[in-house]
Amino acid sequence: MNHLLAEFDVGLLLTFDALLKDRNVTHAAARLNITQSALSARLMRLRQLLGDPLFIPSNSGRGMVASPHALALQPELVRLLEQLSDFIGTARVFDPATSKRIFRIAATDNPVSILAPDLIPQLKAAAPLVKVAFTMPDKARIAEALEQGEVDVFIGVAEDAAPGLIARKLFAEEFVTAQRRGHPRGRGPLSLDEFCALDHLLVSTSGGHFSGMIDTALAELGRERRVSVSVQSYALAPLILGSTDLICTLPRRFLQRFAQVLDLVEAPLELAPFEMNLFWHSRMSADAAHAWLRKQMLQSARHGGRPDNAPGVPPGVCDTNTIVRVTTKPPTV
CATH class of the missing domain: 3.40.190.10 (Periplasmic binding protein-like II)
Structure with a gap:
């Protein structure tokens, strides 16, 4: 059986279908856009594989008559071609409404x-x-x-x-500084002196570090800050900020989700954005x-994490700084 299946191809099945529909070699060849000689060669191959003449010239001399075996195979052939069509379509069509991918x-x-x-x-x-x-x-x-x-x-x-x-x-993401609502320092713009004097929360992507890209930027200015808490997950930052007087500098589109409980202010130094691909x-x-x-x-x-009808920048957030350099590494901030 397997060797017979190997002999079949879609062209033979389509030829069988066209002949059943047209009962005429010329018309069937035109339907398939092939020559009459090519169609005749396919019909000969079908007869050999199925062990039946399939189509016999009509006594009237016009067209052909399907054999009983050919007629018996017609319903199964229709279902098989439909299944093949579905099989081919599945590879190219995706319906998100019904997919369980x-x-x-x-x-x-x-x-x-x-x-x-x-x-x-x-x-x-x-x-x-x-x-x-x-x-x-x-x-x-x-x-x-x-x-x-x-x-x-x-x-x-x-x-x-x-x-x-x-x-x-x-995206290419910029950074802002966050503090809890009601922070002792108030909600005004953050000076560099104040930024360096406050306690900072740092998100260390590799874990356990107390220095990152912000510290590198501060060092270029001859300044340093005090990092007293280091976490590895962004998700922890808003929880810790909300119950302490720590400040933390993280991507804007992440922090703006917590604008109801955190105040966002522009960091008082130029920080490079980072790109994610x-x-x-x-x-x-x-x-x-x-x-x-x-x-x-x-x-x-x-x-960018904000719906089209979202309100403007929360109070206390300054305009975006001019970007002077870009980093493509996941930031330790």
């Missing part, structure tokens, strides 16, 4: 904290049955994980690019579901 996004806590609050409601509104898993990336083998389909996309920095990966910029393997570029996910992530990142 599981999407796996590799990213550290920091970009997830920035993107997920916008991305998840957007995905669930368009595709209520899909599942989304955020996983910690293994940087050493992230290219392999993407190639093997262990994860769908990876959020990382430019240095994470590797052969076979495609990258699109998700969306990576995927080239083999997934044509996958309809994957393309949909990428589109959703890029759209969500473009909104």
Whole structure:
């Protein structure tokens, strides 16, 4: 049986279908856009494989008559062609409203904290049955994980690019300083002297450090600050700030979500923004579901964490500083 299946191709099935519909070699050949001789060769092959003449010239000399065996096969042939059509369409069509696809996004806590609050409601509104898993990336083998389909996309920095990966910029993020509502210093602009004198909370992406990019920028000015608390997760920062007099400098689109409990002010020194990129393997570029996910992530990142009808910048936030340099490394701030 397997060797017979190997002999069949879609062209033979379409030829059989066309002959059943037209009962005429000339018309069937025109339907398939092939020559009459090519169609006759296919018919001969069908007769050999199925062990039946299938179509016999009509006594009237006009067209052909289908054999009983050919007529018996017609319903199954119709179903088979429909299944083949569905099979081909499945690879190219993605319906988010009914899909139960599981999407796996590799990213550290920091970009997830920035993107997920916008991305998840957007995905669930368009595709209520899909599942989304955020996983910690293994940087050493992230290219392999993407190639093997262990994860769908990876959020990382430019240095994470590797052969076979495609990258699109998700966002370039700026920093602001946050403090709890009712902070003893008040809500006015923050001077450099005051910034250096206050206790700071630092988010160390690698964990346990008390110095980061802000300290490097301060050192260039001949200044330093006092970092008394270090955490590894962005998510902890608002909780700690809300119950202490610490201040913390983090991405604006993350902190602005907590504007009801935190005051945001411009840091009194120029800080480089950092870029986050969306990576995927080239083999997934044509996958309809994957393309949909990428589109959703890029759209969500473009909104910047603020809905179209959101109010203006909270009181106490100054205009954006002029940017003088850019970093692509995940910041320790």
